[in-house]
Amino acid sequence: MNNTYRIRRAESSDDAKRLHALFSDVFHPDDIGTLAETMFHHLPRMERKYWFIAEEKETAKIVSAFALIPWTWELEGIRLRVAEMGIVGTQEKHRGRGLMRLLNHEFDKTLDEEKFDLAIIQGIPGFYHRFGYHYAIPLENHINMPLHLISDEQGKDNYSFRLARVEDIPYLLQADQIYREQFSLSTFRDKANWKYLLTDSLNTEYGSEYWVMEHRDKPAQFYCRIPRHGFGSGLILSEISENITYEALRYLLSFCRKHALERKKPYIRLNLHHDSTASKMAISMGAEQGKTYAWQIKIPNMIRLLTTMGPILEQRVETSSFKQFSGTLRLNFFKTKVDLQWIKGHLENVLPAEGQCKDTFSINADLFPALCLGHRTWQEIRYIRPDISPSSGRSALLVETLFPPRKSWIHEQY
Numbered sequence: 001m002n003n004t005y006r007i008r009r010a011e012s013s014d015d016a017k018r019l020h021a022l023f024s025d026v027f028h029p030d031d032i033g034t035l036a037e038t039m040f041h042h043l044p045r046m047e048r049k050y051w052f053i054a055e056e057k058e059t060a061k062i063v064s065a066f067a068l069i070p071w072t073w074e075l076e077g078i079r080l081r082v083a084e085m086g087i088v089g090t091q092e093k094h095r096g097r098g099l100m101r102l103l104n105h106e107f108d109k110t111l112d113e114e115k116f117d118l119a120i121i122q123g124i125p126g127f128y129h130r131f132g133y134h135y136a137i138p139l140e141n142h143i144n145m146p147l148h149l150i151s152d153e154q155g156k157d158n159y160s161f162r163l164a165r166v167e168d169i170p171y172l173l174q175a176d177q178i179y180r181e182q183f184s185l186s187t188f189r190d191k192a193n194w195k196y197l198l199t200d201s202l203n204t205e206y207g208s209e210y211w212v213m214e215h216r217d218k219p220a221q222f223y224c225r226i227p228r229h230g231f232g233s234g235l236i237l238s239e240i241s242e243n244i245t246y247e248a249l250r251y252l253l254s255f256c257r258k259h260a261l262e263r264k265k266p267y268i269r270l271n272l273h274h275d276s277t278a279s280k281m282a283i284s285m286g287a288e289q290g291k292t293y294a295w296q297i298k299i300p301n302m303i304r305l306l307t308t309m310g311p312i313l314e315q316r317v318e319t320s321s322f323k324q325f326s327g328t329l330r331l332n333f334f335k336t337k338v339d340l341q342w343i344k345g346h347l348e349n350v351l352p353a354e355g356q357c358k359d360t361f362s363i364n365a366d367l368f369p370a371l372c373l374g375h376r377t378w379q380e381i382r383y384i385r386p387d388i389s390p391s392s393g394r395s396a397l398l399v400e401t402l403f404p405p406r407k408s409w410i411h412e413q414y
Helices: 013-027 033-040 101-114 129-131 166-182 191-198 246-262 277-284 302-308 310-318 365-372 378-382 392-401
Strands: 004-008 049-056 061-074 079-089 118-121 134-139 142-148 157-163 185-186 208-215 221-227 236-237 267-270 293-298 327-332 336-344 346-352 360-362
Touching: 004 101, 013 033, 013 049, 013 061, 013 079, 033 061, 033 079, 049 101, 061 101, 061 302, 079 101, 079 302, 129 293, 134 365, 157 246, 166 191, 166 221, 191 208, 208 246, 221 246, 221 293, 221 336, 236 246, 236 277, 246 267, 246 277, 267 277, 302 310, 302 336, 302 346, 302 365, 310 346, 310 392, 327 392, 360 392, 365 378
Parallel strands: 079 118, 236 267, 327 360
Antiparallel strands: 004 049, 049 061, 061 079, 061 185, 118 293, 134 293, 142 267, 157 208, 208 221, 221 236, 327 336, 336 346
16 A cells, blocks of 8 residues: 555646546536535635545555635634545445545544544545544534515515625624524634635536615624535525515515526425524425435544633533532443543643543544434433443533433534
8 A cells, every 4th residue: 555655645736637647537517526625625624634635656646635614603602623534436346445434533633633623524424434424413404495485575675685795704704693692603714714705716517696675774784605506406505694574585486486497496404403593484484394415523632622611511500409519420432431520610630531530421432422412411312322321420410410302403614
């Protein structure tokens, strides 16, 4: 293997063109190559070292590669550094030779060296479990709205619609703040992210239209996102202002119905959380409540993530029956164990376990992301894996206090 391939990072702008060629070949007819080259040059905080490459030594041809796509997620006010393993591709004749394993080894080293809190992937089912990724929070919903359920509001002129511009970024940042306040785990997008979405991203077939709607007489402003590419045959709405009113949503759906008819789309698909403002209203209008896929998530370092979450965990304890709690809760992941040491409601230490501990909670490490990020309660997870268990009633209540169910939704950043 070492005599055949060289494992490296991107080194120059010339690699952007070579990656374009690789991904265009692997994913034809989808134009992933243009997406990769655009992200190489323009995606905020993307660096050359975040492109992991396997090339044939004999020909110097890139035959396998993927990107570490840097995100920032926000967990109840705490910013998390997130690394997505994205745009993963290997030429067919070079598959089955362990290249992904070698590249993933380099990826994991980067996660550790740069102290990423989470690693994520939207990849195909099953394959990435071997690299430590497991389903944890919702992704890709299908709330389908038949066009005949949408009333025609276009004859009225209460709202006007226009494509968002760079000048709208201050408004979009405010809209993002409202969105993040409604979800436990959400996407944090700064000015650079929004500028990319409104400019460079549009040079790829994976860009989106951002439409701003404004009321004729009132200072009311809302927005939506219509991706160019996505799953299913409907017109996709993947973002709608969280503070949108019922009246405004009716106008928005009427506007989108017109676009769906022009684009020969048989229905509108809301790719939103079931409990988002727009989803609940759409379901009340007759939209079919769908089922979600899920993000596959790996926690690179349990101690680092739990330490980062410290202020959140302390707040949960402060507002519970464990206020001013002192003691230790041990998380037993079977291969490893971590102690959370508390003094008067403060998380004093998160460290590898030593000795005995009466308050212990046992859970398989692959299931912990779904618990600690609030997607499932430990009781729900135990239906699947009965070896998940607290050592006592107090342990069970502590875990329920520290890791309660929460709603989370991640908006795309490219």
